[in-house]
Amino acid sequence: KGSSKPQRMLSYVQRHSKRGDPDSVISTIDIFCRSKEWAMNVGDEKGLILDKLICEANPSIVLELGTYCGYSSLRIARLLPPGGRLFTMEFNPAYAKIAKQIIAWAGLESKIQVLEGPSGDLIPQLKKKHAIEKCDIIFIDHWKDCYLPDTKLLEECGLIGKGTVLIADNVTFPGTPDYLEYVRNSPHYSSQYFKSYLEYSKTEDGLEKSVFLG
Ligand SMILES: O=C(NCCO)c1cc(-c2ccc(F)cc2)cc(O)c1O
Numbered sequence: 001k002g003s004s005k006p007q008r009m010l011s012y013v014q015r016h017s018k019r020g021d022p023d024s025v026i027s028t029i030d031i032f033c034r035s036k037e038w039a040m041n042v043g044d045e046k047g048l049i050l051d052k053l054i055c056e057a058n059p060s061i062v063l064e065l066g067t068y069c070g071y072s073s074l075r076i077a078r079l080l081p082p083g084g085r086l087f088t089m090e091f092n093p094a095y096a097k098i099a100k101q102i103i104a105w106a107g108l109e110s111k112i113q114v115l116e117g118p119s120g121d122l123i124p125q126l127k128k129k130h131a132i133e134k135c136d137i138i139f140i141d142h143w144k145d146c147y148l149p150d151t152k153l154l155e156e157c158g159l160i161g162k163g164t165v166l167i168a169d170n171v172t173f174p175g176t177p178d179y180l181e182y183v184r185n186s187p188h189y190s191s192q193y194f195k196s197y198l199e200y201s202k203t204e205d206g207l208e209k210s211v212f213l214g
Pocket residue numbers: 040041042066068141142143144169170173174198199
């Protein structure tokens with residue numbers, strides 16, 4: 001009986017999903033969020049769009065900003081080709097602790113590395129500490145006021161190269177106006193909005209896909 005929502009989500013996953021089966025864990029989290037407690041996972045509707053974008057890109061190296069409980073980490077990692085890796089950054093240690101357990105329960109720990117701490121500190125360490133050249137896909141889903149500064153930091157660190165695909169959650173709700181203005185007006189990005197709905201809700205939201213042109 002967890003005391004926090006993430007703890008209650010973990011307990012629900014361990015009781016109602018099939019261990020080692022990411023699809024079972026993903027659908028179980030969606031049932032928890034629809035029938036028990038709303039939670040800020042990307043969800044099943046935006047999740048389907050994310051799945052399609054991941055499959056189209058067939059990425060080797062994916063970076064996720066904002067792990068929360070690991071729901072989108074599972075959605076991404078289950079679609080990676082053999083040898084593909086997901087690095088996911090989470091500032092909140094309580095969230096990171098739960099995410100690691102949900103990722104382990106789903107059996108995807110060999111493909112996912114959860115990095116704890118402020119993204120502003122972790123991003124400059126990626127190349128040297130994790131032997132990363134360029135990111136193929138970056139899924140941005142952390143604090144909405146950090147989308148733009150972290151995108152600029154990723155550019156400065158040389159982690160965004162020609163063909164890198166940025167996928168940003170919540171560009172409509174809660175909204176990331178400065179980030180949207182940047183990627184939509186920059187000559188270095190080609191951007192496209194995928195209209196959808198806020199997770200487990202009828203409010204409009206969507207994903208913004210932005211390809212770096214070099
Ligand atoms: O803050 C968010 N993520 C970073 C957490 O460290 C986040 C928030 C919301 C949301 C919140 C409150 C509400 F009323 C509506 C939406 C939704 C999301 O998808 C999110 O990713």
